[in-house]
Amino acid sequence: MLNINEVRRIVVKVGTSTLTYENGKLNIRRIERLVRTISDLQNQGFEMVLVSSGAVGVGAAKLGLSERPTELAMKQAAAAVGQCELMHIYDKMFLEYGINVAQILLTRENIVDDDQRENIHNTFTALMRTGVVPIVNENDTVATAELKHIENFGDNDTLSAVVARMCEADLLVIFSDIDGLYDSDPRKNPQAKLIRHVSRIDAKIRRMAGGAGSAHGTGGMATKITAAELCMDAGIPMLVANGDKQGILYDIVDGKPVGTLFAREVAGL
């Protein structure tokens, strides 16, 4: 259930397709808008956490590679270069609004180990207590499963749900290149209809959700459904919305209905 008046801590996840152009270069306009809005909401009193993909795509573009690398070691190299570039841009842009950011890179092993999980939780808590916006990505140098497209966190959609649980967030917003979950992949079926609210994940919902829609995205809707399951199990509402829509984070905190809400019950939306 989402009661927008009770939402204080928000995890926002942005995918590669939102952050970059088709050629892999940074979509500066979108990133600036995202940073400005997150900073503004942080100033309003929300506690914001950003889960950002894009390391491989941005790194590949920076290295002058004509397409996303396929060899695993090259993907890792691209991610290492791209993560640095991404944090440089975020640090610079957030600083324009007086907001400090921190980089947190995680692997599945870090989450399943009790001691490590506690350390991560403590770090998030201390950062948020001091008004810092944590920026999270998978540690692609060591967590190669995601890059090989086999199960690890699954991808950053799943990671964002894990982070939302870890931070005891009140809401997870996953920005995508599409308005939300449709009853079938709109790229394949132009008649597909947007689903506004999912209160239970069942086989029917899973069947609707297909794979990635672009060369830059990974996971598609399927991994967002996995993320939704993780959130709903913990009682955290999750929204999938279009990262290209201006002011959409404001609409969300104003309680306007946007995208697809995954929550057991709806109130205040």
Ligand SMILES: Nc1ncnc2c1ncn2[C@@H]1O[C@H](COP(=O)(O)OP(=O)(O)O)[C@@H](O)[C@H]1O
């Ligand atoms: N039922 C569905 N509803 C909406 N999008 C779907 C569905 N099934 C598959 N997709 C695809 O999922 C894509 C979004 O995921 P993805 O490509 O991984 O990008 P990102 O990680 O940036 O969100 C959409 O562009 C769409 O083509």
Ligand SMILES: N[C@@H](CCC(=O)OP(=O)(O)O)C(=O)O
């Ligand atoms: N960790 C990698 C891949 C992240 C990933 O899942 O990508 P996306 O589907 O765009 O959210 C990166 O930063 O490029």
